[in-house]
Amino acid sequence: MDIHFLETQYGSVDYRISCNLRNELLRKPLGMSLFDQDLEEERDFIHLIGKNEEQELIAYLQFKKIEEDTLKMQQVVVAELAQGKGIGRKLILFSEQFAIMSGFSSIILHARENVIGFYERLDYVREGERFLEVTIPHFKARKKLQ
Numbered sequence: 001m002d003i004h005f006l007e008t009q010y011g012s013v014d015y016r017i018s019c020n021l022r023n024e025l026l027r028k029p030l031g032m033s034l035f036d037q038d039l040e041e042e043r044d045f046i047h048l049i050g051k052n053e054e055q056e057l058i059a060y061l062q063f064k065k066i067e068e069d070t071l072k073m074q075q076v077v078v079a080e081l082a083q084g085k086g087i088g089r090k091l092i093l094f095s096e097q098f099a100i101m102s103g104f105s106s107i108i109l110h111a112r113e114n115v116i117g118f119y120e121r122l123d124y125v126r127e128g129e130r131f132l133e134v135t136i137p138h139f140k141a142r143k144k145l146q
Contacts, residue, residue, distance in 0.1 A: 001085050003050045003059065005094040010043045016124050018049060018060040018077075025077050030135055046071070046102075050087060058082040059091045063099065066108070071099055073109040092093075092122055100145050107145065113137035 008014040022042060042062065050059030055093040058079040061072050063071040073095065078088045084128060116139045124141035131138055 001082065002053050003087055003090060003134050005048060005050045005059075005091065007098070010045065014057055015047055016050055018047065019055045019134065021060060021079060022075050022077050023029060023077075023082070025093070038063060039130075048098060050091050050094075052082070053093065059084075061095055063095070063107075067106075069104055070106040070108060071104050073107050076109075088118065089122065092119075096143070096145055101113050104146045106142060106144050108110065108140065108142045110112065110138045111141055113139065116141065 019034060019039065024089050027034045033057065044065075046063040046065075048061050048063070050058050058081075059077065059082065061076040062074050063086065064074060066072045073092075074086065076091070078091070081124070096107065107124075110133055111124075113130060113136070119141050120126065122143070124143045127140045127142055131140075
């Protein structure tokens with residue numbers, strides 16, 4: 001599966017499609033809705049997407065700047081039809097290069113317990129103890145970029 005990764009803007013058609021994808025895969029399974037929160041804060045975030053050959057949006061993540069040199073990676077999602085094909089890994093690697101090219105040297109994230117191993121295989125280092133976020137266990141992890 002050939003994927004093209006790029007940045008999109010808050011409020012764009014691709015951003016709105018990504019909200020639906022995030023809601024379906026990240027919030028609905030928890031009995032929640034992404035649309036119950038104020039998404040206005042995402043106006044200042046970096047939004048990265050992946051599209052397949054048919055130009056369908058199948059992957060998304062966002063970065064929130066938390067320090068001068070550090071981004072927080074959030075809302076990482078790959079459409080169900082594209083899971084298990086290495087797209088998540090490619091999205092993370094693309095996002096790291098994007099961060100480096102944008103002048104950042106560190107990424108932190110809060111990974112759901114069931115996917116922390118995925119991030120550790122990409123050289124993210126777990127920090128601290130398990131904690132609850134959006135009602136499920138998470139771990140904080142960090143990666144220094146080169």
